[in-house]
Amino acid sequence: MASKGRTPLSALEKAKRKAARDYRRIAEKRSLTYDDIYGKRAGNKNMGRKPVSKEEQIRRAKKQFLKSLSEHRAEARKESIDLPDIKSLLREYRTYRANDSAGRKSADRYLILKKHLKKENEKLLQAQRELESDDIPCPLETYSGRGRKPMSKREKVKYLSDKVTEVVLEMEEVYKKVPESQKIYYELRDARLELRELRENLKNQKLAPFDDVLAAREELEQKVSELETAYNEQLKLEKKESKSKPLQSSTSALSPTTTPLPSVATTLSNSENEVTEELFQNRSPHQVIDNMKQDLAEVEEEIKRLELLEEVLRKKEEFIKKRKLIKQGIENIQNKII
Known part of the structure; x- marks a missing residue:
């Protein structure tokens, strides 16, 4: 029986799409702000691995694009296809399938915090078990004087409890600002994860297929189906409402947590035809011209x-x-x- 799905892409088409994505990613990295790089960290911002700087991200994006460009050229040679000159090719990369929305939906701030909360709760439970146990000595008793002084058991429990409370409060603030469709998506995502876990347990025989377990699976399947319908309907409704509203009011109504990075295809195409009004906000024409000259110099380079x-x-x-x-x-x- 033939498998269903889309027609497989040729190696040349895959290479071209990848090169176009990697080229637009350079523009995405250049448009990153300080908050985009450092504001998404959860928990203590001064601990752990530091975020990659903007300059390093741009350098990596350029390196990846040059590799993708070479792969595209190699596939074109195999097919005996002559590619256009580099300027025309870059112009095509800017808009080639720029509006594709395939792939998994990226995690937003709420989901990042939720994953962080799960880890902190596990640490808190472990600290509480150590506090109640007499078999595990206090870290202060075994401290040799070298390195950072450890916290006592009680101090550790309090420290982790404060961290959990801080994350929960931030999650509540983020949840208030997201649109209704995003709230439905959060519920749908949890239901899908729960259903997947139940199916895996049944498949691996960790759960016996009793009537109550099978009934729970059917109930979850029904819930996922209803939430998917509600999510799609809400997306259509919000899209319809955004079209009926004026442009300024619709853009101002977007919450910070759901506002994506500026569309690279739109930004690049507008730069060829017209200057957007955002460039003139709080800037003089001379400043705009200087900035555009800098961008032009980078493009020429x-x-x-x-x-x-x-x-x-x-x-x-x-x-x-x-x-x-x-x-x-x-x-x-x-x-x-x-």
Whole structure:
């Protein structure tokens, strides 16, 4: 029986889509703000691994794009397809399938905090068990004087309790600001996770297929189906309401937690045709021109780098052909000797 689904993509199409995504990701990294990089950390912001700086993220994005560009060119050579010059190719990358919404929905601030809350609750339960147990000595009793001084059992429980309370309060504030469709999505996500866990337990025989377990599975399946319908209907309603409202009021009504990064395709296409009104907010025309000149200089620099890369790839292709001819000549001579 034939499997259902979309027609598989060719290697050339996959490489082209990947190169386009990686090129637009450079613009996304350049538009990052301080809050985008450092504001999404949960818990103590001064502990743990530091976020990657904006400059480093841009550098990594450029490196990844050059790799994707090489893969796209290689696939095109295999298919004997001539790609346009680098400027035309970059112009095509800017808008090629830029509005695709495939893939898993990314976690927002509420879901990040929820995952963080689960970890902190586990730490708190472990600290409470250690506090009630007499077999585990107090860390202060075994402290040798080297390194950071540990907290006592009671201090640790209080410290973790305060952290849990802080996360819960932030989650409540975030939840108040999200639209109704997002609230339905949170409930749908929890129901899906619960249903998946129940199915895995039944499959691995961790739960016996009694009538009450099977009834719970059917109830969860029904709940997921109802929530999916409600979620899709609410999305349609909110989309309809946003279209009926004026542009300024609709943009101001968006909450900070649900406002995505500016669309790279829209930003780049507008930069070719017209300057958006946002550029002139709180800026003089001279400042706008200076900023645009800086952006132009960066684009020109990138084009020069890519042109150099294009020349290197062209030379590489020539040497590959020469290597092939030399190998073929060696084989012919060896065959004559034999």
